[in-house]
Amino acid sequence: MLNSKSTLVGGLTVAVLAVALILSGFGAAVALGGVGGGTPSTTTATTTVTNSSSNSPFVVTLVIATNSIYNVTAADQPAYFVLGPNGLQTSASISLPANRLIKLVIVNYDDGSANLTAPSYNVVSGTTDGSIFVASNDNINSSEGPSGIVVNGGQTLTTVPTDEIAHTFTVPSLNLNIPVPLSSTVVAYFTVDKAGSYLWFCETGCGDFAMSTPGWMTGSLVAS
Numbered sequence: 001m002l003n004s005k006s007t008l009v010g011g012l013t014v015a016v017l018a019v020a021l022i023l024s025g026f027g028a029a030v031a032l033g034g035v036g037g038g039t040p041s042t043t044t045a046t047t048t049v050t051n052s053s054s055n056s057p058f059v060v061t062l063v064i065a066t067n068s069i070y071n072v073t074a075a076d077q078p079a080y081f082v083l084g085p086n087g088l089q090t091s092a093s094i095s096l097p098a099n100r101l102i103k104l105v106i107v108n109y110d111d112g113s114a115n116l117t118a119p120s121y122n123v124v125s126g127t128t129d130g131s132i133f134v135a136s137n138d139n140i141n142s143s144e145g146p147s148g149i150v151v152n153g154g155q156t157l158t159t160v161p162t163d164e165i166a167h168t169f170t171v172p173s174l175n176l177n178i179p180v181p182l183s184s185t186v187v188a189y190f191t192v193d194k195a196g197s198y199l200w201f202c203e204t205g206c207g208d209f210a211m212s213t214p215g216w217m218t219g220s221l222v223a224s
């Protein structure tokens with residue numbers, strides 16, 4: 001009983017304080033309104049939350065790093081990372097909003113190509129207009145990679161020559177497939193219409209351990 005009584009008293013005290021604050025605030029507004037003697041104006045202290053959401057795309061940046069040390073048995077393996085506010089973070093679970101345009105930027109530091117697990121993974125699918133934009137391809141000015149390279153920075157592609165693909169970002173259940181040329185930066189737009197968790201994979205044979213380990217070349221895409 002004592003406890004509930006003191007709680008009640010405390011509640012009353014808070015209520016009285018709240019009323020007092022409201023009244024004093026009201027008084028201040030009235031006083032401000034009177035300043036100048038002209039048209040009453042009120043000053044409202046509101047926190048404006050700039051909602052850049054809806055119309056602008058939600059940007060997800062992924063980085064493909066090579067020669068990441070897996071373990072003594074597997075040695076070096078390539079891995080996808082999420083570029084987040086705290087640097088490179090695991091790609092085991094990639095979060096993004098559902099029903100909003102996603103701008104996916106993939107920065108690929110891998111200058112070597114790998115065989116596709118199936119030939120059709122060189123075709124872009126599931127993106128806006130079914131294409132990707134290759135913002136850069138460093139191998140154009142490099143002696144690395146296969147000879148006769150044709151993928152150029154600045155190109156919009158719907159397919160990528162098979163021998164110029166290093167990795168893919170593929171979400172089979174969304175029919176999303178983004179082939180990533182070696183040493184390139186790729187930009188793709190897509191929307192996940194339905195909230196849920198979707199598995200993503202790389203569909204090149206880029207490393208047995210990486211391909212089967214969440215946070216390396218596979219993981220979940222979580223849309224909410």
Ligand SMILES: [Cu+2]
Pocket residue numbers: 078166167168202203204205206207217
């Ligand atoms: Cu891969």
